[in-house]
Amino acid sequence: MDNLAFDTMIGAYLLDPGKRAYDLDSLALEFFNYKKVSITELIGTGKKQINFSQVPIEKATSYSCEDADFTFRLKKHLEPKIIDMKLQPLLNDIEMPLISVLGDMEEAGVRIDTNFLGELSKEYGAKLAELEKKIYDECGEEFNLNSPQQLGRILFDKLKLKSTRRTAKGGSRATSVDILTKLAEEHHVPRMMLEYRQLTKLKSTYIDALPLMVNHRTGLVHTSFNQTIAATGRLSSTDPNLQNIPIKTDEGREIRKAFIPRADDSKILSADYSQIELRIMAHFANDPMMIASFQKGEDIHRRTAAEVYGVDINDVTPAQRRKAKTANFAIIYGVSAYGLAQQSELSFTESKDFIQVYFERYPGIKSYMDRSIEFARNNGFVSTMFNRRRYLPDISAKSVQARQFAERIAINMPIQGTAADMIKIAMIHIAQRMKGMKSKMILQVHDELVFDVYTGELEKLKNIVKTEMEYAVELKVPIKVDLAVGNNWLEAK
DNA sequence: ATAAGCACGC
DNA sequence: GACGTACGTGCTTATA
Numbered sequence: 001m002d003n004l005a006f007d008t009m010i011g012a013y014l015l016d017p018g019k020r021a022y023d024l025d026s027l028a029l030e031f032f033n034y035k036k037v038s039i040t041e042l043i044g045t046g047k048k049q050i051n052f053s054q055v056p057i058e059k060a061t062s063y064s065c066e067d068a069d070f071t072f073r074l075k076k077h078l079e080p081k082i083i084d085m086k087l088q089p090l091l092n093d094i095e096m097p098l099i100s101v102l103g104d105m106e107e108a109g110v111r112i113d114t115n116f117l118g119e120l121s122k123e124y125g126a127k128l129a130e131l132e133k134k135i136y137d138e139c140g141e142e143f144n145l146n147s148p149q150q151l152g153r154i155l156f157d158k159l160k161l162k163s164t165r166r167t168a169k170g171g172s173r174a175t176s177v178d179i180l181t182k183l184a185e186e187h188h189v190p191r192m193m194l195e196y197r198q199l200t201k202l203k204s205t206y207i208d209a210l211p212l213m214v215n216h217r218t219g220l221v222h223t224s225f226n227q228t229i230a231a232t233g234r235l236s237s238t239d240p241n242l243q244n245i246p247i248k249t250d251e252g253r254e255i256r257k258a259f260i261p262r263a264d265d266s267k268i269l270s271a272d273y274s275q276i277e278l279r280i281m282a283h284f285a286n287d288p289m290m291i292a293s294f295q296k297g298e299d300i301h302r303r304t305a306a307e308v309y310g311v312d313i314n315d316v317t318p319a320q321r322r323k324a325k326t327a328n329f330a331i332i333y334g335v336s337a338y339g340l341a342q343q344s345e346l347s348f349t350e351s352k353d354f355i356q357v358y359f360e361r362y363p364g365i366k367s368y369m370d371r372s373i374e375f376a377r378n379n380g381f382v383s384t385m386f387n388r389r390r391y392l393p394d395i396s397a398k399s400v401q402a403r404q405f406a407e408r409i410a411i412n413m414p415i416q417g418t419a420a421d422m423i424k425i426a427m428i429h430i431a432q433r434m435k436g437m438k439s440k441m442i443l444q445v446h447d448e449l450v451f452d453v454y455t456g457e458l459e460k461l462k463n464i465v466k467t468e469m470e471y472a473v474e475l476k477v478p479i480k481v482d483l484a485v486g487n488n489w490l491e492a493k
Numbered sequence: 494a495t496a497a498g499c500a501c502g503c
Numbered sequence: 504g505a506c507g508t509a510c511g512t513g514c515t516t517a518t519a
Binding site: 144146147148149150200201204205209229230231232234235236237238239240241243244277329330332333334335336337338339340341342343399400401404405408409411412413415416420446 | 516
Binding site for chain 1: 497498499501502
């Protein structure tokens, strides 16, 4: 698989990663205005779908020739554009070599402890049945707890709680977590609904769904990593999505115990980039204070709190650090004072002051943001350290909403995208050095790599992984990777 | 089938 | 005065 010459999906994605689809049919239509025969015209859909081998040979022949023809035409059309836009290194040194790395990871698969999930399903199922009964009792009637519409009727019509917000699209009365959390101060039902929502989410999306995804031949779960979905250059994972396995709550973390080593003599190794996006921002912004802090190996959120609150780093309170941490993440996304207030414990006024002092202490950050937006206005796009590009057609839009959205992307995409470039480079180098080893790279979760490592190879692999991740790209700040080993994914954290 | 609302991750 | 945090996937309900 390493002798691939070109890939039309990836080529078109690098030329413009903001598009909806890169499949052959879409690209043929877009670039040649040609409507190909769709596969469903040959094999049908749903229950009546047949195998391609059952398609009459004449139809199969012309279909296949059309595929080959347009693949070649697209290659000839896309490659010069790749060269013009200086995307060759990104294509040839990162995205193309990554194809086989991802293929190997998908094929390697992940072992899931289905017995453990079965037990967890019973446990959470019992808790849910109990909750369900209590909620019906408290409401004086039964309704579908999974229906936001019916819940709205109960909360706002029957129990007379105050509806504070409408949903963005349908305009119905919102019952999302922030609303229910507020209402939980004055009533049991919203509090219990929050618990119900959390547990049903865990049970339906993970606990009950994952065992169904175990491959009958291998006994393992094989996700698909998609290389041409995210507009920032990140990967995505589907069927199942193994990039959103719970970790925040104790109930959710239990699920990570089900991700286990494939053999008696292997372990799970997890390697995490520490604060990678803030480090990249410090690098781009060339901000003296933030760079110095990373060079000293400080806790960046404590340093931020110390600067903003004007106290010694050793005197920062937990509450101050919490607020600084929220602010640091919000800054990466280009948040407003209002947004920060919504997200944190800060009031609107406190948020405004916080952001003002933040930019006084980290002047480089402010000028990075202004420069990014200015660049986008002048050029119509922004890009990462490795020339990955994203177009921002709305950067000068009349609509305030559309324009501000484009401005936030102008700030965030180069940071998030450079982090994506970096871990992709590390993955390629690691895969190269793992050749001949029994251990497997099995997952990528944006700033984390997960391995199923044989104990005899543990020390060697730890060294390879740490080195290749930390030295994939050179920044003005040191890059730190945390390693952890365990008998499941939770222990390896 | 598709949209809406919601919730999980980074 | 608007507007109000980036990138994803998947579940269930409601509607067509």
